[in-house]
């Protein structure tokens with residue numbers, strides 16, 4: 151699954167130009183076509199890229215020269231010559247040595263995490279800012295963190311700043327974030343004015359999902375769920391993330407499968423997903439409980455989770471459900487119970503088994519994904 155090259159793009163800006171493609175549009179398209187083949191970790195020669203894209207030798211050379219100049223790719227080793235035929239062709243790969251990205255994760259409670267990364271989102275430097283229990287994150291905290299991360303940086307090498315937020319994002323404006331206590335915060339403009347580089351603001355779950363897609367096990371079709379303080383999801387169909395009509399695709403935390411008898415939620419409804427299976431709620435229930443009870447709580451959560459996932463799995467015919475969450479909640483008991491329930495609900499002659507698995511991308515998956523969003527956006531813009 152993981153070796154299928156990424157073929158999508160990020161529709162972060164809804165509805166692009168619909169007029170006739172200009173030469174610069176064509177050039178930009180060719181550029182992302184070639185970059186997508188190399189990203190994250192492939193090496194190809196110009197001739198190989200020509201065969202894979204169907205572009206002429208001249209077009210490939212032209213686009214490659216531009217990307218080499220810009221620092222997006224570099225020459226990195228060479229192909230062995232075929233039985234003394236011609237000279238050895240140089241291989242090209244993504245250049246991790248020159249361009250830099252600032253990545254910020256706002257999805258963790260009482261903590262702002264930031265990193266300076268290379269083009270593959272590998273963190274080169276970390277900073278974080280811990281907040282008191284009653285302190286809300288504001289734009290100033292983020293500006294200070296970016297200031298520290300860029301203190302010794304040649305700003306000419308900075309491609310952009312990517313921020314992962316828990317909430318609904320429309321065109322760089324965080325229109326609603328319960329976790330941050332924000333409504334209509336134009337973080338993009340604040341940061342772009344201050345640092346004069348492009349800023350991308352994206353939903354945190356989508357960022358984590360992109361890390362799973364590029365560096366984990368996922369293929370081009372995936373339902374990704376993050377269980378933590380709250381619950382969020384993201385969906386990838388043929389490598390295009392589903393953003394949704396209200397830009398709120400994946401906001402499943404306050405969908406209630408049991409609006410009459412479930413526990414009361416701060417949003418006013420009963421039985422919201424977040425009130426039943428978020429890590430916070432499950433941990434509260436497990437305090438002081440014996441092993442048997444703890445296992446029962448987690449098993450029940452797994453079953454509940456799978457019941458909720460059965461419909462999108464069937465609706466979209468997706469066979470990969472990936473869960474990101476803390477190890478004391480998303481453990482083997484959770485996954486086994488979830489898988490059994492999902493099988494019971496979905497298996498049929500025409501529906502192969504959809505598997506529920508744990509994301510293995512580690513604690514920095516969201517930071518890394520926010521950097522990936524910056525790279526993809528950069529390729530679409532220029």
Ligand SMILES: [Zn+2]
Pocket residue numbers: 403404405415416417418419422424
């Ligand atoms: Zn709710």
